[in-house]
Amino acid sequence: MLNKEQQEAVEYLDGPLLILAGAGTGKTRVLTSRIIHLINSFEAEAHQILAVTFTNKAAFEMKHRIENQIGDGAKNIWSGTFHSIASRILKRHPEIVGINSDFTIIDGDDALRLIKQIINELEIDVKNYPAKNYLYQIQRFKDKGLKPEKLNSKDFHHHNLPKLAQIYQIYQSRLKNLNAVDFGDLLLYNLEVFEKSPDVLEYYQNKFQHILVDEYQDTNNCQYQWLLKLASKYKNICAVGDDDQSIYSWRGAEIKNILRFEKDFQNTKIIRLEQNYRCTSNILKCASHVIKNNNQRHDKTLWSEANEGEKIKLISFFDERSESQEIAQIIDDLQGKIKLSEIAILVRAGYQTRAFEEAFIANSLPYRIIGGLRFFERREIKDVIAYLRVIFNESDDLALQRIINLPKRGIGNATITKLLSQGANTNSSLFLTVKRGINNGSIKGKMKEALTKFINDIENFKEFSRQNKLDELVKNILNDTGYLQMWKNENTPDAASRVENLKEFISSLEDFASLADFLDHVSLVTNTENETLNKDMVNIMTIHSAKGLEFDTVFIVGLEEGIFPSSRSIEERDGLEEERRLFYVAITRAKKNLYLTHAQNRVVFGNFQASLASRFLSELPQDILDVKSSDNFYNSYDSFSMKKKSDNFSYQSKEKSKSGFLNKRIFHQKFGYGKVVEINGEKLEIIFEKTGQKTVMKNFVQLQ
DNA sequence: TTGATCGATTTTTTT
């Protein structure tokens, strides 16, 4: 059943509609119901509907739900991520922007390789001006819809990156020569298509009678312009968003797109969804209380009919090891009572997952890391894909560079650089340059032998791929080039798992009819829909990848200054507000139980150091908190644990004070384990295992 | 050209 506002949002058909949907208010249901309603009421046919999301997962889920209700007709709906839809459109009109329809979509790795090449040629000091800063800035330009020729000095001056505009321009022309586009280009070229060809634009304006956009607060300027153009004729655009959940400004997202929606589309109807169906009222209260600290937001009141539920648990640990270790213990105790798959550990940054992985392995708790190292991003998989790219398109220099000396063929950096500059001079691809060099004798000896074999291999694979299935092709590549052998020779557990991944990769290829099909798929779909999803495992992931998900029990961990909020966000303008929204998103993932944890010490860049509790913890509503501390240390939040701790001390002093501390292993609440090397009255000299020698009062250590 | 070694640098977040 839909509530009154949801129903209205589904049925409203008189032009632009903005749905401000708070966390857990059922926006996905509204979106899918609306699409079904459009079709069932004959307002639009499936192929006249455009539904845009940010993640493949969201798009997939939406489509799946609609298919369940109206069957195969749903297949004609244009639904997908901004990038996949833009790619689909660009494939139909590539000539307008001067590329071919078999363009390659390159990922961040390739883009970075290209930028590095360019800044090397321009002799820019990479030490002071790293390539990735350039790449980042260029991506931001693209997010704003700014092409190199449209830049004016104020756009790039303040970035303190020499020759930024020039590099951007060269980067674009190189991509064009390679018949390649990056993620940002997909949208950017769409805009160019629409500008250069009003007919094409009009075709899509007419085609898409109804446009629906999910997560509208995460659109960047380029996507915004794209939507504006497509919707400007019929103005049947329905955007769903929540300014409190905007967490992608670092990728160019602009909250103001929500604010200006009303101005861009006259007579916009605004519907607010404020009834939360997900969380207990305690969790909701916690989230609302936190987000109120932000200034830049629309004030809104989420409410719910749910019970208070459990209190929010706030737990403090000695260090990140005991944090992960004891959380594993807590979960172990819960096992049997609740499903593990209904538990999530949410971290601020990817590297934090490691401690949990280790703790879960130690406690033999099943877990999965969502969004971590994605399948198609693994090195061995990218290598094979690079082979496929070269086979599909021998002019794909970026892919060729990746594999020309993999496995090792004796083609070193010097040779590659030489070949590249030769290629640049003659305006020909790397592949062609190599071939030419072999023929005209400029490549000689061992080098010639190796490169001839390589070129022949590629041509053979090309031939083979015309007659054979994709998985057979890959098997041949792995065997004939010695790539598989390379890993097998390594004989490490790591290499073994790479071999396994390659096997998995081969079996995943069965679904694809052609190489072109596969390459299209792989460039835009980042992860294989993993089959482990149904298994009962604890979920570990970053908060960003948890967006849109919900779990019975959620642990938000590492709530410390410098981690959450992240150290960078503390310095950035508006950084803290976004960080707080991130916290808000994290809190509202929880349906029933919420644990907030932090460690008092943590290893940062290999150094064990004190870690301050996050400022966000002081923004929590105290009355619904249940504050606990791990038994091992002093905790500033909880007088109860202090008392318990001092009990421990008195017990110790009775039993152990006479036995002497010298040369004994001790534990200190703040510094951890150490060995006593000297006693001066009440003071002890201790060499701590992690922090070195310190002077500490006798009363503050326990014998182990 | 390769592999070893040293030192610098790193940690947001992702389509």
Place this chain on the structure above:
DNA sequence: AATCGATCAA
């Protein structure tokens, strides 16, 4: 702690 890049000997 772990990775990346620069440097150098073989």
